[in-house]
Amino acid sequence: MTRQRFVPAAVQPFKPPIATARRCGVSLLRALLLLAPLTLLLGAQPAAALNLSLEPLQPIPEKIPADPALAKLGEKLFFDPRLSADNTISCAHCHDLEHGGVDGLKHSYGVDGREGMVNSPTVFNSGLNFAQFWDGRAATLEDQIDGPVTGHVEMDSKWPDVLKKLREDQLYKQRFHTLFDDGLTANNVKHAIAEFERTLLTPDSRFDRYLKGDVNAINEAEKHGYALFKSYGCVSCHQGRNVGGNLFQKLGVMGDYFKENAMENKAGLGRFNVTGLASDKHRFKVPSLRLVVLTAPYFHNGRYRTLAETIRTMAKFQLGRHIPDEDIRYIIQFLYTLPGKYRGKSLEPKDRPLLHFGNLDSAPSGADS
Numbered sequence: 001m002t003r004q005r006f007v008p009a010a011v012q013p014f015k016p017p018i019a020t021a022r023r024c025g026v027s028l029l030r031a032l033l034l035l036a037p038l039t040l041l042l043g044a045q046p047a048a049a050l051n052l053s054l055e056p057l058q059p060i061p062e063k064i065p066a067d068p069a070l071a072k073l074g075e076k077l078f079f080d081p082r083l084s085a086d087n088t089i090s091c092a093h094c095h096d097l098e099h100g101g102v103d104g105l106k107h108s109y110g111v112d113g114r115e116g117m118v119n120s121p122t123v124f125n126s127g128l129n130f131a132q133f134w135d136g137r138a139a140t141l142e143d144q145i146d147g148p149v150t151g152h153v154e155m156d157s158k159w160p161d162v163l164k165k166l167r168e169d170q171l172y173k174q175r176f177h178t179l180f181d182d183g184l185t186a187n188n189v190k191h192a193i194a195e196f197e198r199t200l201l202t203p204d205s206r207f208d209r210y211l212k213g214d215v216n217a218i219n220e221a222e223k224h225g226y227a228l229f230k231s232y233g234c235v236s237c238h239q240g241r242n243v244g245g246n247l248f249q250k251l252g253v254m255g256d257y258f259k260e261n262a263m264e265n266k267a268g269l270g271r272f273n274v275t276g277l278a279s280d281k282h283r284f285k286v287p288s289l290r291l292v293v294l295t296a297p298y299f300h301n302g303r304y305r306t307l308a309e310t311i312r313t314m315a316k317f318q319l320g321r322h323i324p325d326e327d328i329r330y331i332i333q334f335l336y337t338l339p340g341k342y343r344g345k346s347l348e349p350k351d352r353p354l355l356h357f358g359n360l361d362s363a364p365s366g367a368d369s
Contacts (some may be wrong), residue, residue: 076198100294106302119302225334254320
């Protein structure tokens with residue numbers, strides 16, 4: 001029997017109070033005000049009293065269900081440039097697993113050096129997202145794969161051409177016929193790659209160990225940064241296991257972002273490009289912050305090189321607030337605790353370059369330098 005795509009229950013998004021408020025028609029501002037007392041209370045709790053059930057952030061699972069043989073096949077395909085028209089671009093070209101699952105560029109480049117319109121998000125923990133792409137146009141990892149493989153500015157391939165090349169590889173033919181009754185097909189290629197991507201989790205971060213009860217896993221400056229992250233309202237969009245990736249939000253809730261920052265291309269319209277609804281203009285999937293210290297530049301357009309300017313911008317246009325540099329530095333300290341491990345190796349960087357901005361004399365106590 002042909003294998004059916006498996007979508008594990010574990011990938012269902014965490015639904016915070018703010019999401020419930022939106023569904024009930026409560027405005028974002030009112031929802032933030034309703035949430036603020038809770039976040040302030042949580043931020044004031046001593047480390048020993050942290051209650052996981054009350055926290056807006058949750059630990060990443062050690063794994064989600066995946067077929068090992070299928071994931072291994074998907075890994076081979078992930079690194080195979082034959083998916084592209086000119087045999088030069090693989091999935092790993094834009095999603096480098098050695099560098100946070102991104103390419104570090106403002107916009108990614110495909111075949112013949114064609115420039116894309118958006119910044120490539122990390123592929124790590126993408127199995128925890130409730131939708132794929134900045135505009136959420138793909139509901140699943142399988143659906144997402146068509147975009148880069150057939151996209152003109154990415155791989156620029158056609159599936160019949162891809163399959164013809166892969167069928168010339170006897171190892172691929174053997175593995176696909178072992179795993180699927182119908183052998184090597186476009187759907188099965190997508191299924192294999194998606195299965196590998198589901199294994200790209202980064203559990204066991206220092207912050208997750210803290211959430212699970214190890215009060216010494218993060219230092220006092222990092223704990224204060226987490227408290228500020230909650231009390232300023234960042235958790236209204238960045239929460240759950242992936243610290244984001246589980247809802248859409250307008251860029252410019254508390255101010256007109258695009259009045260001050262002109263759109264570079266139609267990708268700036270966000271989810272409007274998918275639905276055509278005026279209410280979806282400039283709405284984007286909220287990105288995960290799990291590896292944010294590794295994945296500069298930031299925003300859908302790669303406009304910001306540093307976390308400091310990114311946080312200032314988000315505070316202004318999403319929260320209607322000014323966050324002083326000292327507090328920004330504490331928040332970045334906290335963000336450095338979020339990268340976990342991949343295949344047993346910690347992804348948390350030893351250096352802390354993102355803490356170096358503005359007046360360095362105002363660095364929080366306990367900050368790494």
